[in-house]
Amino acid sequence: MGGHNLKTVFVFELTRTLRKRGFWVATLAVPVVIGLIFALSFVSGSSISDSEDAQADAEISFAYTDASGLIPAEAAQAFGGREAADPEAAVDAVRSGELDAYFAYPANPAEEPVEVSGADRGLFDNGAYEAVAEALLRTSAQAAIGDPGLAAAAAGEVAVEATIYRDGDVTGGFTETIGPLALLVVFFLVIVMLSNQMLNSTLEEKENRVTEMILTTVNPTTLVVGKILAVFAVGAVQILVSLAPAVAGYVFFRDRLAIPDLDLSDLRLDPWAMVVGVLLLVGGFVLFTGVLVAIGAIMPTAKDAGVIFGPLIFSMFIPFYAISLIISDPGALIVGVFTYFPLTAPVTAMLRNAFGTLEPVTAGIVIAELFVLGIVVLRVAVQLFRYGSIAYTDKLNPKAVLARKKAAGRS
Template sequence: MSQHRPSRHNLGTVISFEFRRTVLKPKFWAISLAVPVLIAVVVGLIALSGQTTAERAESQGSEPVVFTYTDASGLIDPGIARAAGGTPATDPAAARAAVVAGVSQCHIDYPKDPLSTPISVRGRDLGLFDSARYNAVAESVFRSSIEQRIGDPTLAKLALHPPDVDLVTYAGGQPTPGIAGVIAPGIFLVLFYLGVLMLGNQMLNVTLEEKENRVTEMILTTMNPTTLIVGKVLALICIGIVQGLVVGIPASLVFGLLSNSLGVPAASPAGPALGSIPINLGAVAIGFGLFLTSFLMFTGLLVAIGAVMPSAKEAGNAFGVVVMSMFIPLYAASLLVSDPHGVVSQIFTFFPLTAPVSALLRNATGGLDGWEAAVTLVILAGCAWLFLILGVRLFRTGSISYDSRVKIGRALGWRRGR
């Protein structure tokens, strides 16, 4: 009698079942919508805070500050100081003591050499932000006095406020976008972090759920384990796409609505752009490839971890180590950007667990060569395939190890038992 072999035609059924089971849960939408809602709340709070600060500054500007001052530099114009609410003091120590005692509101000491010694301001506490009025008054009186001495308003403004510099750099005869060029390829780094952090537990549960429910024997009698796991992974990718759209579409709408109020120009002179974001198609294509292979590699790794561990609690500890490896390159981010072709950067880029973040960061900042991108893509794709095959093998041989970890060596046939 021939041995029954599970059919592979159930792949579509697995994908459909896993996708619908997750997407139809209210918890899924609550978690997915929490990110754009949180972004909207933060943006709203920042806008409200900015408006409140501006109104407070405007109201404070209409309230004069009464102060005493001494001028060892001889640069302060008495008329300007008087108009700002200042009165000259003959005894600096007594004037400061009056402020400490609460008799005087503020005292300003202008030093003999303002280039080497700061202006000393002592004032009655008006709160963390309101007390900044004293600095503004001291600087305003000093600036206006300097302008009065120079005589020419244009020369005075140039002396106190150098003109802005408009820098445009070129490569290959074409203008480079500068810091704005980091945005488009850098989005894939953000998406990678969001994808793994939001879907990490589901990646672990690809194999753990059936083991914890004690139904693996029944499932494997009717379905090939490769079909089961591949179907779950593909469903997970579809779920990730849905979550990306749920987060990305509202974020894009908010950016479009706020771009005019934030003063964002309609286009960039450095090249093709979406809004004000320059688009480098090569960097974006590499970023997408790195994001996809990195996501698949971490998915395969977490699937393999889930196949080894007997419970979600133990798998969670291993997941913490995986997440840690994602954040290690951030501590070396300055080195990856400043010395992208150094030894440390090469190690971080080609080591599988640190390669995703390192390569995506270097690609966003323009420090990843074409051959390095190709090698990294091969490494990530190869590791993704190996981890997925390893997960299938461990799940097949260790599916009934409900209460103990799967012995990897025995599962792979490295150690033969009697």
């Protein structure tokens, strides 16, 4: 008897799920989206390797001083360089943007680094300066192999210390990405940790069939906003509790656990990038919260909502399938699509913001899009929650609810 009941339940649940159109939409969405991503990537025709090859052939104008006496004037001219009479004047020209770069070759390249000063060309294109400086030294050394300094230069055993200027100030290079990328991590933690709670908070009373009674005393907008704030506070507590052991271990048991000291002296935070990152984080949270509230208002149970919840969370990870293009070729078609499509916009824009490829105009458009669309979706979700509170067993029809609301407003 028990085996028969098990088979009956199994067949019933399986066939009921397979007959749902939403199940197949959600199941096929992932491979279809991945296929479109790779197709758009192929059409864009760009890759990181293309950028690396371009750096090796980069044409830049530079001045140089050569304390080693290894650089022939003819070789420097072939690379687009000229000897500088005054090193400080050359650095000032780089600061003002009149000169692309200045190379200071030391007396002994085998033991001392080549100092490179360059005008900012973008985080990844800045590597062209080091590539040209090393290529010039290597070419010169190969013409006169004989002493250890020349041999080291020809073998590429040369250290290079680069200083990159943007608008007259020294940039932090990769250290500038740490702050904005940390905001991206916070965004993922907030959405992943809180989204399920937000969804369940709007469905719990509906499944317990007490929503109608609650709404007789509480305004639906107040109820939804209160739920959002409460869930956000719970998430903050969760994050603090999760970080507490790590902080306590570092402060009180660093020596015993052999934890290395954190040197934050080289960490540089770009105020503009941090402000944009915070706005993208908050705007993305508002948008995803509105969508989750709408799902909870439409669906009668958490099981039904899970069909949409999975693809919604997956949408945050879609940009990572094209991360090479997001970093190396922000002008690619697929990057533009991901930057402005609402569900992929927060992650894509935060990645571009971290790596310095998000223009101020684009940042403003994406931030406005997230906040405006998020608020609109949240307002619609409140109306759906109001009329869907008594739809305990049936999925709510959003068109019917909005049409009813519009008709009520006219009357």
